[in-house]
Amino acid sequence: MVRMNDVTKVYDSSGTVALDGVDLTINEGEFVFLVGPSGSGKTTIMKLITGEIRATSGSINVNDFDMIKIKRRKLPKVRRTLGVIFQDYRLIENMTVYDNVAFAMRVVGASSREIKKRVPYVLELVGLDGREKRFPNELSGGEQQRVAIARALVNSPRMIVADEPTGNLDPVRSLELMLLFEKINEMGTTILVVTHEKELVNAFSKRVITIDGGHVTGDETGGYFTHETE
Amino acid sequence: MRLSRGGYLIREGFRSIGTHRFMSFASVTIIMACLIIMGSVSLLSVNIDMLIKDLENQNEIAAFVDDSIVDPEAAEALESSLLAVDNVSSVEFVSRAEAYDNFVNRYDEAIMEGIDETWLRHRFIIHLTDIALMAQTKAELENVPGIAKVVARLEYAEAFVTIRNVVSVISLVLIVMLVFVSFFIMSNTIKLATFGRREEIAIMKMVGANNGFIRLPFVVEGLVLGSLGGGLAFIAEWGIYELLTGRLVGTLTGSFIKVVPFRSMALVVLAFYMGTGILVGAFGGVNAIKNYLKV
Numbered sequence: 001m002v003r004m005n006d007v008t009k010v011y012d013s014s015g016t017v018a019l020d021g022v023d024l025t026i027n028e029g030e031f032v033f034l035v036g037p038s039g040s041g042k043t044t045i046m047k048l049i050t051g052e053i054r055a056t057s058g059s060i061n062v063n064d065f066d067m068i069k070i071k072r073r074k075l076p077k078v079r080r081t082l083g084v085i086f087q088d089y090r091l092i093e094n095m096t097v098y099d100n101v102a103f104a105m106r107v108v109g110a111s112s113r114e115i116k117k118r119v120p121y122v123l124e125l126v127g128l129d130g131r132e133k134r135f136p137n138e139l140s141g142g143e144q145q146r147v148a149i150a151r152a153l154v155n156s157p158r159m160i161v162a163d164e165p166t167g168n169l170d171p172v173r174s175l176e177l178m179l180l181f182e183k184i185n186e187m188g189t190t191i192l193v194v195t196h197e198k199e200l201v202n203a204f205s206k207r208v209i210t211i212d213g214g215h216v217t218g219d220e221t222g223g224y225f226t227h228e229t230e
Numbered sequence: 231m232r233l234s235r236g237g238y239l240i241r242e243g244f245r246s247i248g249t250h251r252f253m254s255f256a257s258v259t260i261i262m263a264c265l266i267i268m269g270s271v272s273l274l275s276v277n278i279d280m281l282i283k284d285l286e287n288q289n290e291i292a293a294f295v296d297d298s299i300v301d302p303e304a305a306e307a308l309e310s311s312l313l314a315v316d317n318v319s320s321v322e323f324v325s326r327a328e329a330y331d332n333f334v335n336r337y338d339e340a341i342m343e344g345i346d347e348t349w350l351r352h353r354f355i356i357h358l359t360d361i362a363l364m365a366q367t368k369a370e371l372e373n374v375p376g377i378a379k380v381v382a383r384l385e386y387a388e389a390f391v392t393i394r395n396v397v398s399v400i401s402l403v404l405i406v407m408l409v410f411v412s413f414f415i416m417s418n419t420i421k422l423a424t425f426g427r428r429e430e431i432a433i434m435k436m437v438g439a440n441n442g443f444i445r446l447p448f449v450v451e452g453l454v455l456g457s458l459g460g461g462l463a464f465i466a467e468w469g470i471y472e473l474l475t476g477r478l479v480g481t482l483t484g485s486f487i488k489v490v491p492f493r494s495m496a497l498v499v500l501a502f503y504m505g506t507g508i509l510v511g512a513f514g515g516v517n518a519i520k521n522y523l524k525v
Contacts (some may be wrong), residue, residue: 050436072524073440080438090433094249106238107439151437 001190002026002049002159007058009044009214018044020214022058026192028158031185033201034194036211042194045211046163049192050084051075063158080108083152083160083189087167089144091136091151097123098132101150108155118154126150126180142173149180159190166197174200239443243450253426254455260419261459261510262466264412265503269467271408272502273495275401280490282394286361289386293371295352296378302327305352308376312354315374317367319359326350351378361387413510420514424448424522431522441523448515456511460503467499468492 004024010017019041026032036042047053049062051070060067063081070078091100101122102115110118123129126146136144145165152160162181166174178193178200185191195201201208210218247254293312295305302325312321324332330347358367364387371380434444475489492499 076435076438076440079436084436090429090436092430092433103434104437107434107437107443155438 001028001061001063002192003059003061004045004048005059007048007060008056009041009048009053010056018214019048019055022211022214022216024209024216026159026190029185029188029190031182031191031204031206032193033204033206033208034192034211035196035198035201035208036217037196040212041214042196042211043163044214046161046192046194049161050082051078076107080155081158083149083155083157085145085148085152085160085162085165087164089136089141089148089168091144091147093136095135096132097128097134097136097139097147097150100136100147101154104151104154110155119150122150122154125153140173141168142176145169145173145177146180149177149184153184153189157189159192160184161192161194163194164196165193166195166200171199175203178204236446239446240450242447244454246447246451247454250426253422254451256422257416257419257455257511258459258462261416261456261507262463264408264416265460265463265506266467266470268405268408268412268506269463269499269503270470271401271404273467273471273490273499275397275405276495277490278397278401279394281488282390282397284488286387286390286394287357289361289383289390291356291358291364291368291371291380291382293354293356293374293377294379294381295354296376297351299352299376302352305376308374309354311374311376312356312371315367315370317359317363318356318371320357322355324353324355326352329353362391416510417514417517420452420511421518424515424518427519428522431519435523444523445516445519448519449512452511452513452515453508454511456507456509456514457504458507459511460505460507463507464500464503467503468496 002024003026004022007019007022007024008017009019022041022045024045034042034045044053048055048060048067051062051067055068058068062078065074065078065081067078092103095103098119101119105115105118120129120132123132126149128143128146128150131139131143136147139147145168148165149160152162160181165181166177169177174197181191181193182204205222207221208218209216295308299305299308305325306323309321309323312318326347329350329352330342333350334342356371358364364382365384368380368382368384371377431444471492475492479489
């Protein structure tokens with residue numbers, strides 16, 4: 001669950017106002033697209049949710065953590081309730097598929113037995129069974145993104161936040177990935193997909209939050225993404 | 231922290247050394263090179279210091295016994311009073327008969343014609359602990375009852391003290407400079423080694439790893455590489471030292487030059503090398519990733 005009230009973010013270094021009085025709520029179990037043109041503030045919202053940056057003013061609650069008052073050393077606890085997926089996959093190159101996924105479990109102190117049981121299950125769920133011993137550079141872009149999804153899923157997070165997850169994929173792979181997200185959402189996990197791919201968003205009848213110039217300019221459930229992006 | 235988790239992190243540290251072979255090799259080599267340079271200057275300094283001390287020891291004081299004490303045994307009894315004087319390290323009694331024989335042996339007997347031992351005094355040859363205090367010790371020796379005169383080469387002592395002080399200051403400045411330069415080079419090498427892994431650290435942070443979880447493999451890696459660098463530097467230093475001192479002693483046989491045997495310093499050198507290697511490796515690694523943890 002994410003709740004943002006009157007959130008403003010001004011970058012100290014450049015003085016750029018990235019967000020200006022944003023109000024936003026994403027409830028437990030929702031599937032939400034966050035759309036908008038480049039520089040609209042999408043990535044800033046995502047970074048505020050993951051705790052990479054702090055808001056200048058306003059209040060932010062992520063999975064019951066107050067992201068304004070939270071101490072830096074407590075951030076790992078928030079991140080363990082989230083599964084984060086990036087456009088560039090961000091896999092550890094010298095680890096196998098299995099280890100990349102198992103690593104996320106080791107971070108939270110899971111036992112070897114739990115890891116051995118859970119990782120194959122998640123890899124099967126994302127369609128990567130049989131690829132356990134491969135290294136990231138031996139996989140296609142779509143497969144690498146699936147590893148990233150498996151890693152995000154493995155600790156059963158309350159919410160998955162995906163930043164332009166289909167940015168490096170062809171349309172077929174992009175659609176497959178969205179279907180996978182839909183499947184994960186049906187299992188109860190909240191999904192937030194940050195994207196500017198209009199056709200992909202319009203292929204699904206989901207809630208679409210539009211952001212432009214640091215303001216929320218649209219919020220329609222089952223609505224269509226009509227903004228011109230780039 | 232669970233034991234299995236600790237074991238995993240330690241294994242990760244070792245695995246990482248193999249994975250980042252080139253940077254591991256570079257770190258060990260730089261640590262080793264810096265330690266050898268630092269160590270060699272320190273060992274040279276130790277040897278120069280010993281050489282100067284050796285020369286200082288040859289600078290002795292002669293204390294002449296009063297003419298009124300003729301009996302050698304009575305004169306020799308003054309030894310305990312002389313030993314009681316501060317800064318006196320050793321006292322050797324030379325009777326006037328022995329002194330006469332020494333003169334005869336050293337110079338032509340013809341010069342000594344018409345002179346017998348009664349012309350000479352009983353004396354003591356005195357060595358000092360610290361020749362910098364020679365003037366003060368000389369004055370105290372002159373006050374010992376039964377001592378008529380004390381002869382000391384104060385100007386030589388001052389020269390030695392000056393040389394020793396200058397050498398000490400130069401060595402110290404050189405070593406301190408080398409320590410700073412070495413730490414700078416070593417920590418930069420480690421920073422370079424970890425720079426390539428900032429993305430890996432960012433991923434760890436994003437999946438919820440706490441700083442301790444990220445640091446431990448770096449600490450293990452730093453400890454292993456640092457002790458490896460220190461150990462190899464020690465072996466190399468030993469070899470270089472034996473080779474150079476062997477050649478030096480071989481070339482200057484019979485000269486006054488003596489060198490401190492490496493074995494007598496081996497433990498200190500090993501402790502210094504391993505200590506510095508481990509310190510630089512472990513703290514350098516943790517320090518290098520500090521900025522990447524602020525995500």
